[in-house]
Amino acid sequence: MNPDVVVATALRIVDEQGLDALTVRRVADEFGVTPMALYWHFSNKEALLDAVGDAVVAGLALPDPALDLEAYLGEAMTSLVDVLRSHPHATPLVPARLLLTEAGRELTECTLDKLVGAGFPIDKASAVAHYALMIALTLVVGEPGAETSVKPDERDEAHEAKLALLLSLSDDRYPRLRAAAPSMVVCGDSDDYYETAIEIFVKGVMTQVSPDSAG
């Protein structure tokens, strides 16, 4: 038992049973050990959670730095989304750790550089980079049909209940809502869901590039 295997085990628990299922006692059980044993390796639960977040961020792929702003921003967000989708339940741990992890810093630095290079003042570049991270985050946590806030075993019932509720609405007052009900409950194509959101955001950012600064 060492910090690395503890983190790996903790991440596995989170992946399988959600963030709430990660308790000090649960991890200890996994090693056939007293809860207090973990406090030798981690000063407290928060430190363990931080390490789990770091482990997720470490899986981040870095886009080619030679890409231009539009392409880089799209790749950066895709890269973020991909790593978060591989551990959706651990996603809430990531934002606090991104800038404390090598890969996250690298990605942010390069994103900022592309934005500044395109004429964004540093404050606005900073805001845009922040938006990009938060949107990637929220897309994963809020993916219709894959909500991390609902436990896996309760998902199907929750979806049916939500669908039934939307379909029970008055067709006079809420025709669009009723028509959209199935796609609000579970998204038809996950990849499409992410691609579309990223495209919208990236295109939106490009509308903010001042015309007189093309280099």
Next chain:
Amino acid sequence: MNPDVVVATALRIVDEQGLDALTVRRVADEFGVTPMALYWHFSNKEALLDAVGDAVVAGLALPDPALDLEAYLGEAMTSLVDVLRSHPHATPLVPARLLLTEAGRELTECTLDKLVGAGFPIDKASAVAHYALMIALTLVVGEPGAETSVKPDERDEAHEAKLALLLSLSDDRYPRLRAAAPSMVVCGDSDDYYETAIEIFVKGVMTQVSPDSAG
């Protein structure tokens, strides 16, 4: 003691001390009553949280339905952001309740209608409406300097620590990150932060409008 005053008290606790501070026992104390007394009015804690979420959504202002897509979408997001900013710590309770509350349904229905009217297929309209909600949400929860995940009394230290850490980075490897450090830790102008994000998203959505469907 009735459900309404319990919800109001719960919301006040959340506003003042964060979501984690909302415990059944804490609310009971506020009324000088046993924790179990609350179970007469709410079947469990989740039901209380739902009611708090509903109370927040009830404060939602509805934009003028006569606006066109671009204006309406901007107003809708601004409206969402405004109501969430008035209870930032309660924000995580909102997404699950939006479609279960009159005001939320109204806003979503009208947003979908504008999108469909502009030529979006219903599935894509549904996705875009979902993005808009989630982005409003994440902007509030993740506002630099106002993170709801950090307790009010620990915020200033947390900011200083984060700033110091960013500034301690190598200027050779992370020049942009260092330059952006102050604006990453706390955002200079909150209103600007929200306005910019909304503008980017709305402009991005407008790039998706197919040119042959202007009515």
Next chain:
DNA sequence: ACCTGAACACCGTTCAAGT
């Protein structure tokens, strides 16, 4: 260096009992 055992101050919640 690494782990145990007992204890503490918290949780949400059930169930029977009071008025």
Next chain:
DNA sequence: ACCTGAACACCGTTCAAGT
């Protein structure tokens, strides 16, 4: 109809003690 009291199964964590 509305609330209490005692109890249960959980939390994270401290502190002293073991090997």
